Amino acid sequence: MYSDLNFIILGKILEQVSGQDLSIFLREEIFAPLGMRETGFLLKVKRDNFVKTEITKERGQVWGNVHDETAWQMGGLAGHAGLFSTLDDLARFSSFYLTTASPLVAGLFDYDCFERTLAWIRWQKGRRFLWHSGFTGPGLGLDLENGRALVILASSVYPKRGNEAWLLARRQAANTFFGGGYREEKQEYIVDKCKPCCKIVFAKVTDVNEEEGNERRLPDFRRGMAGYAGRLDPGPGK
Structure with a gap:
């Protein structure tokens, strides 16, 4: 059975252990050291920089926001989805x-x-x-x-x-x-x-x-x- 729960829980564990928001922790510990300057959650850039995803009844055209329904309900920041990159x-x-x-x-x-x-x-x-x-x-x-x-x-x-x-x-x-x-x-x-x-x-x-x-x-x-x-x-x- 496919499940995202393991990485959702891992994300919460990282936040508890580090005392930081998951997006900040990953940026400081992984993305910045590797020079990944265009990677992150909830990016504040022009929507045209994102590729369109699904058109849904609940959300309309999903564009510039996480597509995954669970991650979206979690505010776009989760251990299993919501990460954008180039x-x-x-x-x-x-x-x-x-x-x-x-x-x-x-x-x-x-x-x-x-x-x-x-x-x-x-x-x-x-x-x-x-x-x-x-x-x-x-x-x-x-x-x-x-x-x-x-x-x-x-x-x-x-x-x-x-x-x-x-x-x-x-x-x-x-x-x-x-x-x-x-x-x-x-x-x-x-x-x-x-x-x-x-x-x-x-x-x-x-x-x-x-x-x-x-x-x-x-x-x-x-x-x-x-x-x-x-x-x-x-x-x-x-």
Whole structure:
């Protein structure tokens, strides 16, 4: 059964232990040290900077606010949802995982419980592959064996949820990036049926180990998905 309660509770624990608002704690302990200046909760920026999500009866056009209903009822600040970011910031976040010698990251691969470790899906058993996706369409893949990251920022719930074709297209993008299906599954994906309403900002695949100008590119997934190749930032603030 899918549940957000674990991360909701984790967010509350962090607030109690630190004595700080969750948004302040994460900004000071994670985002600022990594140079993620465009990441946070309840961002005070122009609405045009956000991608539109769902049109609902209760809230109308959800745009610039958290889409998740539970997080919205919690005021937009929760441990499981409500965090906004950009392609560049997520490249910095990914770069940390790919280059750090922290035992906290290395220790993620000590666990494979129900095909998962802390906060991540283990894409293939025994491999240093991590995957995380969001309900509204985004995805983040990390290949620690080859120093590569895949960042997908998308809004597949505009104007309404239920875009099954996008989920298949996203899975194919991940399959291409990791060089194999989830848990070695064998399944055909049809991406030509991806609905035009699927709005993707960027799909970015980078390789921090390759020579300049020799980045590996994702294939063009036709409708609703753009491929962009570029190098990860060398580090925070660079």
